[in-house]
Amino acid sequence: MNVLESLGLSAREGFSLDPTRSLGRVVIMHGASANVIWQESDGTEGSGLCSLAKGLAKTPVAGDWVAVQERRIVDVMVRRSELRRPHPYGRDPQVMAANIDVVMIVIAVNIDLNERLLERLAMMALDSGATPMVIVTKIDDAEDADGFCAQVKEHTPDVKVILTSSLTGEGIEAVRAQLPAGVTAVLLGASGVGKTSLLNSLEGTEELTRSTSRGGEGRHATTTRKLYRLASGGVLLDIPGIRLPEIVADQHSLDQVFEDIEELSLRCRFRNCRHDSDEGCAVRAALESGALAESRFESWQSVYAGATTASADAPRDRRRTRDVPRRVDE
Ligand SMILES: Nc1nc2c(ncn2[C@@H]2O[C@H](COP(=O)(O)OP(=O)(O)OP(=O)(O)O)[C@@H](O)[C@H]2O)c(=O)[nH]1
Ligand SMILES: [Mg+2]
Ligand SMILES: [Zn+2]
Structure with a gap:
C-alpha cells in the first residue's frame, strides 16, 4: 500500500x-x-x-x-462528499469532514434513545452523500440491547446496525470489516457515547482516551476533528460530540428566544448540567436571585424536555452517577 x-x-x-x-x-x-x-x-x-x-x-x-x-x-481538491452541520442561526452550513464514504452514527445503549437526535444525524449522514450506518455502543451495559436495537431500526430503516462494546470487544471485528483500504468513515454522535473508545478498540490502543471506565471519570472529551489511519487499511475521523440544538436548523427562533438561559448554562459547573440541582448551577442561581423568571425556565423545560437540553451534550443517562466537570480550557 x-x-x-x-x-x-x-x-x-x-x-x-x-x-x-x-x-x-x-x-x-x-x-x-x-x-x-x-x-x-x-x-x-x-x-x-x-x-x-x-x-x-x-x-x-x-x-x-x-x-x-x-x-x-x-x-x-474537489470533494466527493461533505459532512455538513446545518447552522442553527441560518448561516451557511459548516463542513465538518470531507471525502467520507461511511458515516457511523454512534449511539449508546445505556442512554434513553434520543429519537430526534438520531433522525437529525441520519439526515446529516444522508445529506453528506456517504453511506449511513448505526453503531450501538456499550452493550456490556445494556438491560435490553435487542429492544433498543429494534427502536433504532424503526427510525433508520435500511441502515446497517452493529452492536458493540469497547469494554468486551464484542462487535469490534464487525466494525473493522466495514473499514478496509480505500474507505474513509467518520464517527458521528453525542458526546460521551464512546466514539473515541471505539477508535481505540479498533486499533487496540488506549492512547487516545484514558482507560474505559463505566462512570466516565477522567475521560477526555474530543475537542478536534482528526483523521486516523487504521491497521485494517481504512481511515477513520474522530470528531467531538454533536449536540441536538447545534444541528436543528429550524430551531433558530427557539434558540434565540432562550438565549438568556443558553448564556447562563455556559456558566454551570458541569457541562452536562440539567439545572435540576444547586451544585454549581448558574441557572438555579439566577432563579434564586430572581434574575431569571421561574415561568421562563418552565417554558424552556417544556421545549427541551425529552430531547437533549440546550446546554447538555448527552441526553439523560439513567445510570450515570457522576457528572462531567467542565474542563478549564473550554
Ligand atoms: N461500559 C462501557 N463504557 C464505555 C464503552 N465505550 C466507552 N465507554 C465509556 O464512555 C465514556 C465516553 O467515552 P468516549 O469514547 O470518550 O466518548 P466520545 O463519544 O468520544 O465522547 P466525545 O469525545 O466527548 O464526543 C468513557 O468513560 C468510556 O470509558 C463501552 O463499550 N462500555
Ligand atoms: Mg471522543
Ligand atoms: Zn445548570
Missing part, C-alpha cells in the same frame, strides 16, 4: 498535480494551519504543519485532499 492508499485514496479519485506539488490529506485543522500527510515525489511519506496559501478557493477541513508545496497548502 503506498502513502496515498494508506490515506484512503481510492481508485475513483484521480487528481493530476503539477510535479512541483505533492498530494496530501488533511489530518487535523488548526485555524490558519493544518497537519497534513503527503506523498513526496520519490514516493516516501512526508508530514507536518502546513500554512494555508492566500486566496484558497475553500478552507480545508479534516479529510480534504490538498496540494502541498513547501509546507503550504496551495490547493484544495
Whole structure:
C-alpha cells in the first residue's frame, strides 16, 4: 500500500498535480494551519504543519485532499462528499469532514434513545452523500440491547446496525470489516457515547482516551476533528460530540428566544448540567436571585424536555452517577 492508499485514496479519485506539488490529506485543522500527510515525489511519506496559501478557493477541513508545496497548502481538491452541520442561526452550513464514504452514527445503549437526535444525524449522514450506518455502543451495559436495537431500526430503516462494546470487544471485528483500504468513515454522535473508545478498540490502543471506565471519570472529551489511519487499511475521523440544538436548523427562533438561559448554562459547573440541582448551577442561581423568571425556565423545560437540553451534550443517562466537570480550557 503506498502513502496515498494508506490515506484512503481510492481508485475513483484521480487528481493530476503539477510535479512541483505533492498530494496530501488533511489530518487535523488548526485555524490558519493544518497537519497534513503527503506523498513526496520519490514516493516516501512526508508530514507536518502546513500554512494555508492566500486566496484558497475553500478552507480545508479534516479529510480534504490538498496540494502541498513547501509546507503550504496551495490547493484544495474537489470533494466527493461533505459532512455538513446545518447552522442553527441560518448561516451557511459548516463542513465538518470531507471525502467520507461511511458515516457511523454512534449511539449508546445505556442512554434513553434520543429519537430526534438520531433522525437529525441520519439526515446529516444522508445529506453528506456517504453511506449511513448505526453503531450501538456499550452493550456490556445494556438491560435490553435487542429492544433498543429494534427502536433504532424503526427510525433508520435500511441502515446497517452493529452492536458493540469497547469494554468486551464484542462487535469490534464487525466494525473493522466495514473499514478496509480505500474507505474513509467518520464517527458521528453525542458526546460521551464512546466514539473515541471505539477508535481505540479498533486499533487496540488506549492512547487516545484514558482507560474505559463505566462512570466516565477522567475521560477526555474530543475537542478536534482528526483523521486516523487504521491497521485494517481504512481511515477513520474522530470528531467531538454533536449536540441536538447545534444541528436543528429550524430551531433558530427557539434558540434565540432562550438565549438568556443558553448564556447562563455556559456558566454551570458541569457541562452536562440539567439545572435540576444547586451544585454549581448558574441557572438555579439566577432563579434564586430572581434574575431569571421561574415561568421562563418552565417554558424552556417544556421545549427541551425529552430531547437533549440546550446546554447538555448527552441526553439523560439513567445510570450515570457522576457528572462531567467542565474542563478549564473550554
Ligand atoms: N461500559 C462501557 N463504557 C464505555 C464503552 N465505550 C466507552 N465507554 C465509556 O464512555 C465514556 C465516553 O467515552 P468516549 O469514547 O470518550 O466518548 P466520545 O463519544 O468520544 O465522547 P466525545 O469525545 O466527548 O464526543 C468513557 O468513560 C468510556 O470509558 C463501552 O463499550 N462500555
Ligand atoms: Mg471522543
Ligand atoms: Zn445548570
